[in-house]
Amino acid sequence: MVMVRISDDALAIACGADAVADAFARAGATVERVSSWGMQWLEPLVEIDGKGFGPATADDVAAILDGSSPLGIGVIAEHPFIAKQQRLTFARAGKTRPTELADYEATGGWKGLARAREIGAEATVEEVVASGLRGRGGAGFPTGIKWRTVAAAVADQKYIVCNADEGDSATFADRMLMEGDPYCLIEGMAIAGLATGATKGYIYVRSEYPHAIAKLEEAIRRSAHLVAPFVLEVRVGAGAYVCGEETSLLNSLEGKRGEVRAKPPIPALVGLFGKPTIVNNVLSLAAVPYILAKGAKAYADYGMGRSRGTMPIQLAGNIKHGGLYETAFGITLGQLVNEIGGGTDDGSPVKAAQVGGPLGAYLHPDQFDIPFDYEAYAAVDALIGHGGITVFGEGADMAGMARFAMEFCAAESCGKCTPCRIGSVRGKELIDRIMARVPRQRDTLEGLPQMHNAPTAPRSLEDEIVLLEDLCETMKFGSLCALGGFTPYPVMSALKHWPEDFGARQSLPEAAE
Amino acid sequence: MRDAKADRLDEIIASHSRREGPLLPILHDVQAEFGCVDEASKRQIALALNLSRAEVHGVVSFYHDFTAEPKAAPVLKLCRAESCKARGVEALVDGAVAAASERVKIETIYCLGLCSVGPNAMIGNAVHARLDAPKLEKLIREIA
Numbered sequence: 001m002v003m004v005r006i007s008d009d010a011l012a013i014a015c016g017a018d019a020v021a022d023a024f025a026r027a028g029a030t031v032e033r034v035s036s037w038g039m040q041w042l043e044p045l046v047e048i049d050g051k052g053f054g055p056a057t058a059d060d061v062a063a064i065l066d067g068s069s070p071l072g073i074g075v076i077a078e079h080p081f082i083a084k085q086q087r088l089t090f091a092r093a094g095k096t097r098p099t100e101l102a103d104y105e106a107t108g109g110w111k112g113l114a115r116a117r118e119i120g121a122e123a124t125v126e127e128v129v130a131s132g133l134r135g136r137g138g139a140g141f142p143t144g145i146k147w148r149t150v151a152a153a154v155a156d157q158k159y160i161v162c163n164a165d166e167g168d169s170a171t172f173a174d175r176m177l178m179e180g181d182p183y184c185l186i187e188g189m190a191i192a193g194l195a196t197g198a199t200k201g202y203i204y205v206r207s208e209y210p211h212a213i214a215k216l217e218e219a220i221r222r223s224a225h226l227v228a229p230f231v232l233e234v235r236v237g238a239g240a241y242v243c244g245e246e247t248s249l250l251n252s253l254e255g256k257r258g259e260v261r262a263k264p265p266i267p268a269l270v271g272l273f274g275k276p277t278i279v280n281n282v283l284s285l286a287a288v289p290y291i292l293a294k295g296a297k298a299y300a301d302y303g304m305g306r307s308r309g310t311m312p313i314q315l316a317g318n319i320k321h322g323g324l325y326e327t328a329f330g331i332t333l334g335q336l337v338n339e340i341g342g343g344t345d346d347g348s349p350v351k352a353a354q355v356g357g358p359l360g361a362y363l364h365p366d367q368f369d370i371p372f373d374y375e376a377y378a379a380v381d382a383l384i385g386h387g388g389i390t391v392f393g394e395g396a397d398m399a400g401m402a403r404f405a406m407e408f409c410a411a412e413s414c415g416k417c418t419p420c421r422i423g424s425v426r427g428k429e430l431i432d433r434i435m436a437r438v439p440r441q442r443d444t445l446e447g448l449p450q451m452h453n454a455p456t457a458p459r460s461l462e463d464e465i466v467l468l469e470d471l472c473e474t475m476k477f478g479s480l481c482a483l484g485g486f487t488p489y490p491v492m493s494a495l496k497h498w499p500e501d502f503g504a505r506q507s508l509p510e511a512a513e
Numbered sequence: 514m515r516d517a518k519a520d521r522l523d524e525i526i527a528s529h530s531r532r533e534g535p536l537l538p539i540l541h542d543v544q545a546e547f548g549c550v551d552e553a554s555k556r557q558i559a560l561a562l563n564l565s566r567a568e569v570h571g572v573v574s575f576y577h578d579f580t581a582e583p584k585a586a587p588v589l590k591l592c593r594a595e596s597c598k599a600r601g602v603e604a605l606v607d608g609a610v611a612a613a614s615e616r617v618k619i620e621t622i623y624c625l626g627l628c629s630v631g632p633n634a635m636i637g638n639a640v641h642a643r644l645d646a647p648k649l650e651k652l653i654r655e656i657a
């Protein structure tokens with residue numbers, strides 16, 4: 001009998017994988033539902049004897065089985081998209097049944113936890129410090145240092161909190177890991193618990209990920225005896241983007257409004273329910289089993305500068321070959337977008353790439369030689385964030401995207417501080433005015449007799465743009481957290497690189513000669 | 514006087530009594546079972562958890578997933594975040610709203626984590642990818 005492997009990842013299901021699996025079962029094949037390889041443009045991807053066919057529909061089943069299907073892509077593991085990657089965190093992607101304990105063990109599972117138990121808490125923390133692992137959630141804070149702080153804190157209860165509130169557009173690595181390899185995350189959290197003396201762990205998952213929630217709950221049930229005395233629980237978010245911010249997430253876990261807390265005190269000392277708490281991203285925790293099993297050096301050998309190890313990069317938006325691409329730091333944006341991603345899906349020239357989600361800068365193709373590295377991005381006022389890349393084709397309206405950044409900030413602001421809560425609303429109105437190109441009369445306040453220094457002429461486009469820049473400056477430096485503080489990045493980068501989309505006169509180099 | 518709903522609410526609250534910080538899990542269950550978290554529920558939950566009614570109201574109103582009133586029509590959540598915008602979701606919005614009219618409510622959601630195969634939508638817990646105008650209209654017809 002033919003054995004067919006098809007992913008049961010939410011993306012494959014959304015593309016129709018269940019119907020394909022049913023059709024194969026009806027045709028007499030044995031169907032095994034596995035995790036996704038991450039070649040998302042090929043989903044639903046059918047694997048028979050290591051060879052791939054995709055994207056498949058139920059109608060293709062007969063042809064695939066009799067060998068006449070034109071959808072074949074050859075041996076999956078040798079496909080250039082897969083073969084060129086350096087998969088550490090996603091080593092199991094495409095290869096195992098997500099919640100089968102036997103599959104996890106057979107592929108090296110639990111070895112990291114066993115080694116941590118062997119070498120003890122202190123040595124485990126030092127191993128993570130030595131690996132150079134930095135928080136994959138966006139801020140890039142060294143994970144080991146956080147662990148050290150919590151390990152050193154004295155308390156009757158400590159917590160490990162996994163931030164799985166992956167709300168950024170173009171990010172899906174957390175989702176893929178939770179759905180495809182949940183035990184890897186569980187093992188990472190158990191190691192964190194052992195290293196710091198925490199006995200309770202929470203995974204805070206956004207409610208938009210029902211498939212991941214179901215898989216995690218099943219995996220936690222099945223592996224409870226293996227990670228004991230460490231206890232894990234899934235908590236479901238409630239549709240608030242800001243809860244991806246760690247202190248807001250802690251408030252939400254406690255059953256409060258997801259408002260951001262002022263720091264200090266840092267969560268490592270005063271965290272969940274006031275106890276010392278590690279808050280780490282899914283990918284940071286999932287990198288830990290490898291580090292413990294193979295040693296810090298094996299991990300640190302990948303990467304560049306202070307960015308060690310690998311980064312699961314997510315290619316999305318208007319891109320031909322979208323999906324998950326895990327590789328060492330240092331790869332350039334151009335390689336990612338044009339070579340690996342194959343350019344835009346609709347065939348138009350690439351106009352922009354947004355890296356790092358809704359709070360990340362829009363990068364112009366002129367900047368595509370920038371290497372993937374925390375410091376290199378920071379140097380051009382951009383951020384790596386969670387490693388998501390959204391590609392935009394020719395048709396993109398960058399002023400519209402800048403407006404959306406403000407609109408998103410207004411919709412998701414927690415409301416605690418003024419620059420973000422009010423600034424984002426004003427920013428949206430301001431960009432509306434800029435796009436509508438109507439010269440605006442001075443407002444009432446400016447007309448007051450006390451304001452005799454204020455100009456009286458209607459505001460020009462240039463005035464409005466200066467005002468927008470001013471507003472961005474205020475939001476950047478006056479906001480409490482990244483939502484208000486980073487929203488200026490997409491806005492300012494769009495304004496800087498595509499002024500013509502905002503109606504500013506295009507600079508004509510010929511005319512200047 | 515107690516009604517069946519109040520009894521059921523007590524059961525839900527009791528089922529989470531061993532959790533730390535049980536408010537969100539309770540609200541999720543209440544929202545799923547009754548379609549909203551109404552005034553009476555807020556008061557009853559507040560009483561049971563030793564919170565003020567204002568605290569519970571503050572939480573309910575903060576999160577997009579909780580509503581004070583039941584929804585009048587089935588909901589289709591359409592992703593309109595950056596990657597789906599880059600893949601053309603905005604061109605589908607007017608058509609979808611027109612097709613939905615009063616019978617289906619089109620809500621905006623920001624990202625379902627399926628960003629390379631958009632435009633995407635979610636109905637209940639089911640996800641749908643690679644939407645174009647005809648596919649989206651078909652989905653809307655099916656749930657109306």
Ligand code: SF4
Pocket residue numbers: 242260412413414415416417418420421479480481482483484485
């Ligand atoms: S910047 Fe925005 S989201 Fe962050 S604390 Fe201030 S109001 Fe809340």
Ligand code: FES
Pocket residue numbers: 168169170171592593594595596597598623624625626627628631633
């Ligand atoms: S942006 Fe639409 S699914 Fe992520």
